[in-house]
Amino acid sequence: MFETLILMLDATMRVSTPLIFAALAGLYSERAGIVDIGLEGKILGSAFAAAAAASVFGSAWIGLCFGIMASVGLAMIHGFACITHRGDHIVSGVAINTIVAGLTVTLSMHWFGMGGQTPALVGDARFLDITFPFADAIASVPVIGPIYSNLLSGHNILVYLAFAMVPVTYWVIYKTRFGLRLRAVGENPHAVDTAGISVSFIRYRALIICGILCGLAGAYLSTAHNAGFLKDMSAGKGYMALAALIFGKWRPVPVLLACLLFGFLDAVAVRMQGVVIPGIGEVPVQAIEVLPYVLTVLLLAGFIGKAVGPKAIGRPYVKERA
Amino acid sequence: MSQAKVPTWVNIALIPVLNIMLAFLVSGLVILAIGENPIEAAGYLIYGAFGYDEGIGYTLYYATNLIFTGLAVSVAFKGGLFNIGGEGQAYIGGLGVGLICLSLDHTMPFYVIAPLAVIGAAVFGAAWGYIPAYLQARRGSHIVITTIMFNFIASSLMVYLIVNWLKEDGRMAPNSRTFGENAWLPYLHELLSPLGIDIGDSPLNLAFIWALLCCVFVWGLIWHTRWGYQLRTLGTNPTAARYAGIDTAKVTIWAMLISGGLAGFVGLNEIMGVNHNLLLNFTAGYGFAGIAVALMGRNHPIGIILAAILFGALYQGGAELAFEIPTITPEIVVVIQGLVILFSGALEHMFKDRIEGFFIRRAVA
DSSP: OHHHHHHHHHHHHHHHHHHHHHHHHHHHHHHTTOOOTTHHHHHHHHHHHHHHHHHHHSOHHHHHHHHHHHHHHHHHHHHIIIIISOOOHHHHHHHHHHHHHHHHHHHHHHHHOSSSOOOOOOGGGSOOEEOOTTHHHHTTSTTHHIIIIIIISSEEHHHHHHHHHHHHHHHHHHHSHHHHHHHHHHHOHHHHHHTTOOHHHHHHHHHHHHHHHHHHHHHHIIIIISSSOOTTTTTTHHHHHHHHHHHTTTOHHHHHHHHHHHHHHHHHHHHTTTOEETTTEEOOHHHHHTHHHHHHHHHHTTSSSOOOOOTTTTOOOOOOOO | OOGGGSOHHIIIIIHHHHHHHHHHHHHHHHHHHTTOOHHHHHHHHHHHHHSSHHHHHHHHHHHHHHHHHHHHHHHHHHTTOOOOOHHHHHHHHHHHHHHHHHHHTTTSOHHHHHHHHHHHHHHHHHHHHHHHHHHHHHHOOOHHHHHHHHHHHHHHHHHHHIIIIISOTTOOSSBOOOOOGGGSOOBHHHHHGGGTOOOOSOSOBTHHHHHHHHHHHHHHHHHHSHHHHHHHHHHHOHHHHHHTTOOHHHHHHHHHHHHHHHHHTHHIIIIIIIIOSOBTTTTTTHHHHHHHHHHHTTTOHHHHHHHHHHHHHHHHHHHHHHHHSTTSOTTHHHHHHHHHHIIIIITHHHHHHHHHHHHHHHHHO
16 A cells, blocks of 8 residues: 555656646746746647757757757747737737647658657656665665655656756745746736836746746656657646646645646546446546546636636736827 | 728738738748748649649538637637637537437437437537636636636546447447438538539538538627627627626626537537547547637638638648648648737737828828
8 A cells, every 4th residue: 555655656746747847837927927828839849849859969958958948939939929019818828839739740750750759769868767875775664765765766857856946936936026026017017117127028037937947847748758759748738737827826835736636636547547446436537637627627616715816917018108 | 099090901801811921921931941842832732722622622621610610719709708618619519419319310310310419519519618608707717727627628528428438339449339321411512413513522511501501690699689799898898898787797608608509510510420420539629720710710700711711721731732742741730720820819919000000190191
């Protein structure tokens, strides 16, 4: 029982990592007042760019750089449409998701000709698992052993980075001047403008951070979690991260917990395949898979707590002209 | 403001055409970047879509789905609602059609099944739009997020139902049994051949005619009824709508019911018209493509028909193009679709403000 739990928590960490990156990315963007439906597209774009660059240059780190560049580029298109041209945030997000879904397949066919995949990544082209010191030695100690050597040790660096990003985000959002302004831009851009601070510049910077984090999520998918890019490999993770962001009420720590919950549900769904529970019978896998979305809808409906987003979210800011 | 001084043709023709040209220009650059000639590619694409009878049939068959989802998006848009859940509503609408056909095809003739299937598609699609609408209208949750969530819920629900309940016994393939022929929508080429008209074999079926009727229905509903006026008022200015005594919650819910029902008709075309069984993922992104169609068609039924035919041509021509130039994948069509959403949706103000300014200045001078 204990071992199963450790295995499931281990899987939870792996599955949650891209969700954590993407949900925090969304947090920066939405706290600054920019709705980001395009998380999905940015993850997919980055996954492709990272895998393609990693296979060409043979280095996961170079892949990561390209992934982040692709994702930031997409975030800038979003910014150009939403901030500079006051376009609809949701339409722009849908556009980005659609373009990326088509472009990644088109380009990978052109460059690699493998039916929309990139070549399998080996060796340094992937982020490999890190084993903590003494992990093998402690492994046999009861309780602590499995937790240390199976659960905490043996992940790749991006997993640890994702968890580290949570306190960093907390600090940036709540303890820095930039964070204060970012939150103010999302709640009341007029006040920020009155104080002589550029609303657009703050929002663009929020989107750059959003792009970097989505880039990490995408690179994790294609160069760490898997060994290469597959068509549509983001498979709704961006939308699930959006759900986690709302479920965590746009706050870093609850968002982390929401991502872990959704990741855990995924691990449970994999485990429960074909398992018969006494008294209930076989629980359909789909029922568990769908729980993150159902829970988010229930939360939004106000049945479990209340999700109140940033006040100025989705509204373009028009500077008053004399 | 000074909107009145801008000639009408600028808003309904010049700006949309300019936005589409820009989208095509960028798509051409993408094709150029992968080392192919965009002009040659466009030639294959146009020939594939319009060059022969069968091609036209396929183009209109794709357009049928896009008219339904485009209308669905635009009805919600008119009320200021962004229904991003057309995909899920179409999927569940297909379930309605499938259940009617599976339960009645042994006992009932076509003229009983067909109207029931239409009702089934509309009711199931509308039901899937109802919950997000209710939550938006009465509990204040944002419709964009809930409809996205409902797409995923629909997808899981359909996998569960088809794999566990509706799958044909003893077969591995995740789809239901094939319906009896009395539950098939007739193909248009079959209907027209007795009249001596040959339009080539294509999946184009009666659902296309129904799509055109839906356009007329939507046009009448939005511009020629009291309810349509209420809907447009809500979309233009919710505060004014409330002040004028319009029950905004009720209008919101009805807008989404109609929107969901229209999206559900995709099931009619796909399930009853072409596949003749209930299968997974038959919606294939039409719900999202409907957003592009509605944006490009300026939320007007005539615009939507034109935009749907254009996108239908891209789907059909894109398949032809991929056949002629193997280095270009059919996914290039998805890229073009995305660029259209970007330029005629998200970046619509980029040209609009300048062009309108130009005409206003000219009118003043």
